[in-house]
Amino acid sequence: MFQVRIHGRGGQGVVTAAEMLSVAAFEEGRHAQAFPSFGSERTGAPVVAFCRIADKEIRLREPIMEPDALIIQDPTLLHQVDVFAGLKKGGYILINTNKTFEQLGLGEFVRDWPPERLCTVSATELSIKHVGRPVPNVPLLGGFAAVSGVIQLASVVTAIRDKFSGKVADGNIAAATEAYNIVRAEMAEAIMGGAHHA
Amino acid sequence: MLKQCEGSHAVAEAVALCRPEVICAYPISPQTHIVEGIGEMVKSGELKNCEFINVESEFAAMSVAIGASAGGARAYTATASQGLLFMAEAVYNASGLGLPIVMTVANRAIGAPINIWNDHSDSLSQRDCGWIQLFAETNQEALDLHIQAFKLAEELSLPIMVCMDGFILTHAYERVDMPTQAQVDAFLPPYEPRQVLDPADPVSIGAMVGPEAFMEVRYLAHAKQMQALERIPQLAEEFKAVFGRDSGGLTHTYCADGVDGNDGAETIVIAMGSVLGTIKDTVDEMRKPENGGHKIGVLGITSFRPFPLEAVRVALANCKRFVVLEKSLAVGIGGIVATNVRMAVTGMGLKGYTVVAGLGGRAITMKSLTGLFDKAGRDELEPLTFLDLDWNVVNNQLEREKLVRRSGPAAEAMLRDIGAVAARNY
Numbered sequence A: 001m002f003q004v005r006i007h008g009r010g011g012q013g014v015v016t017a018a019e020m021l022s023v024a025a026f027e028e029g030r031h032a033q034a035f036p037s038f039g040s041e042r043t044g045a046p047v048v049a050f051c052r053i054a055d056k057e058i059r060l061r062e063p064i065m066e067p068d069a070l071i072i073q074d075p076t077l078l079h080q081v082d083v084f085a086g087l088k089k090g091g092y093i094l095i096n097t098n099k100t101f102e103q104l105g106l107g108e109f110v111r112d113w114p115p116e117r118l119c120t121v122s123a124t125e126l127s128i129k130h131v132g133r134p135v136p137n138v139p140l141l142g143g144f145a146a147v148s149g150v151i152q153l154a155s156v157v158t159a160i161r162d163k164f165s166g167k168v169a170d171g172n173i174a175a176a177t178e179a180y181n182i183v184r185a186e187m188a189e190a191i192m193g194g195a196h197h198a
Numbered sequence B: 001m002l003k004q005c006e007g008s009h010a011v012a013e014a015v016a017l018c019r020p021e022v023i024c025a026y027p028i029s030p031q032t033h034i035v036e037g038i039g040e041m042v043k044s045g046e047l048k049n050c051e052f053i054n055v056e057s058e059f060a061a062m063s064v065a066i067g068a069s070a071g072g073a074r075a076y077t078a079t080a081s082q083g084l085l086f087m088a089e090a091v092y093n094a095s096g097l098g099l100p101i102v103m104t105v106a107n108r109a110i111g112a113p114i115n116i117w118n119d120h121s122d123s124l125s126q127r128d129c130g131w132i133q134l135f136a137e138t139n140q141e142a143l144d145l146h147i148q149a150f151k152l153a154e155e156l157s158l159p160i161m162v163c164m165d166g167f168i169l170t171h172a173y174e175r176v177d178m179p180t181q182a183q184v185d186a187f188l189p190p191y192e193p194r195q196v197l198d199p200a201d202p203v204s205i206g207a208m209v210g211p212e213a214f215m216e217v218r219y220l221a222h223a224k225q226m227q228a229l230e231r232i233p234q235l236a237e238e239f240k241a242v243f244g245r246d247s248g249g250l251t252h253t254y255c256a257d258g259v260d261g262n263d264g265a266e267t268i269v270i271a272m273g274s275v276l277g278t279i280k281d282t283v284d285e286m287r288k289p290e291n292g293g294h295k296i297g298v299l300g301i302t303s304f305r306p307f308p309l310e311a312v313r314v315a316l317a318n319c320k321r322f323v324v325l326e327k328s329l330a331v332g333i334g335g336i337v338a339t340n341v342r343m344a345v346t347g348m349g350l351k352g353y354t355v356v357a358g359l360g361g362r363a364i365t366m367k368s369l370t371g372l373f374d375k376a377g378r379d380e381l382e383p384l385t386f387l388d389l390d391w392n393v394v395n396n397q398l399e400r401e402k403l404v405r406r407s408g409p410a411a412e413a414m415l416r417d418i419g420a421v422a423a424r425n426y
Helices: A014-027 A123-130 A137-148 A153-163 A166-191 B007-017 B032-044 B058-070 B081-086 B088-096 B121-125 B139-156 B181-187 B214-243 B275-287 B309-315 B337-344 B366-377 B391-403 B410-418
Strands: A002-009 A031-036 A046-054 A069-072 A092-096 A118-121 B002-006 B022-025 B051-054 B075-079 B102-107 B132-135 B160-165 B173-177 B251-254 B267-271 B296-301 B303-305 B321-326 B351-356 B384-386
Touching: A002 A014, A002 A137, A014 A031, A014 A046, A014 A137, A014 A153, A014 B002, A014 B173, A069 A137, A092 A137, A118 A137, A118 A166, A123 A137, A123 A166, A137 A153, A137 A166, A153 A166, B002 B007, B007 B032, B007 B102, B007 B139, B007 B160, B007 B173, B022 B032, B022 B058, B032 B051, B032 B075, B058 B075, B058 B081, B058 B088, B075 B081, B081 B088, B081 B121, B088 B214, B102 B121, B102 B139, B132 B139, B139 B160, B139 B173, B139 B181, B139 B214, B181 B214, B214 B303, B251 B275, B251 B309, B267 B275, B267 B337, B267 B366, B275 B296, B275 B366, B296 B309, B309 B337, B321 B337, B321 B366, B337 B351, B391 B410
Parallel strands: A002 A069, A069 A092, A092 A118, B022 B051, B022 B075, B075 B102, B102 B160, B132 B160, B267 B296, B267 B321, B321 B351, B351 B384
Antiparallel strands: A002 A046, A031 A046, A031 B173, B002 B173, B132 B303, B251 B296
């Protein structure tokens, strides 16, 4: 079972991201379970959502306390909420930022991490560019498909078509695809031996 | 057809497939998405011959459902928490009058302190109101139970609450197999009311009944629930014949009875609702030889009212002890479900433990369950346990109240003690 925790703020589509991730996994014939942290969420307040992906029925209902991967939609949460709580050593981290892990003050924390599992993408900028609104959740799913390899970009595209239509769908697909390519390039660079992030 | 969707959405679609004629809606979390979903289907014309009525309160919602049902319509509503309490008087009337309303209760705690998260306090507070109460383990079962509920309710002229864990199920996206209209039509016949308010053929419904017949009328309610005890397993079979899957019934067992290569269970954990999934995963782990090979099994109670005394007795016939893990608290005595289970096993000589867990959305984790069941297996558990209770917080408050008369509001002081800035459940 692969477990993902998504951190963001109310209004950034945190819960929708988890739901769409589950739809993408479902499209690949897998079992998936997405759920929010059920707070009385307000715009701007820290929000958490969860997604489990597995090859058999998922019965577990506890919150995800030891995620395999983290998607951080808002880097200002890094020093406000313990977003890394329980993250498996060497787990995947995708952050919506144009800074490096070093610049975010995370260099020490991820010192021994496989560098290709530490990725960043300016998802907010991508969503403004392609959708016209600062909603980073969908491009981050494209980036997540790249860094984790758990789902295909094509499935993310299907999930986008399932959720949106017309121009909004097209814009989100363009943003997710660009995020996917950016993250792929970052990973290639990391594997080539660049200690780019750490 | 398999689809990945929110639990509330799955229930909305299932209810629509049952061809309801009147839906009364008043919003309260976490049931709101269900009636919103049905409302959209009525508005779009996808659900025909259905009147969607926005009412001004839960009391009105149940009152309108009563009127609609007495008028011969298939009526549905949904509620949760304080909403269920607010309609309580009408809830008793619906069952007392024998009106087969189906209502989803998206289970949520009852305040004060105000809390929007899941537990079973709301439904269980109405356990003696005369409604049948069915508890869903998954979104698939929630969907299926609604289809069964309309059939059972109308056969017996009794209202039914389909209880599903608020947020944990209602807001979870997971895979469900959505039946076709043809399947539901094959299973669920049109509503043929036993009594109907019809100006062309006038009757009285709701007459005053004095001491001369009140007990007999009340006994009839009990007799009907005993009929339900017979019908519920049959309906699960009929359902399986049409839809091809096991759903509903009185109880479910897991690793409890020595079949499927299991060697039976010395300890049986009893619970209701979605926590059964986490319990099953825990049991799978604990049964592994490398984890001690614990002889432990599970009994899920689907029908809480009527309570399946006999089925519980049979399921516990070969175990040594049982642990009732419930998301409810009978303040001043302990467990609600546990009290019912203990009645079922009277005279069987079993050790029994009550565990109150998950109140107000407190996460019930495999880690905590493993420790709990391990202790139970060694008979080291207290008769009544509050799972993951923070005793420091409780003792601080008790100490404060001992020291000063005006210790102030308790809940707020306890929040200050733990330094909470926002609600969290992980």
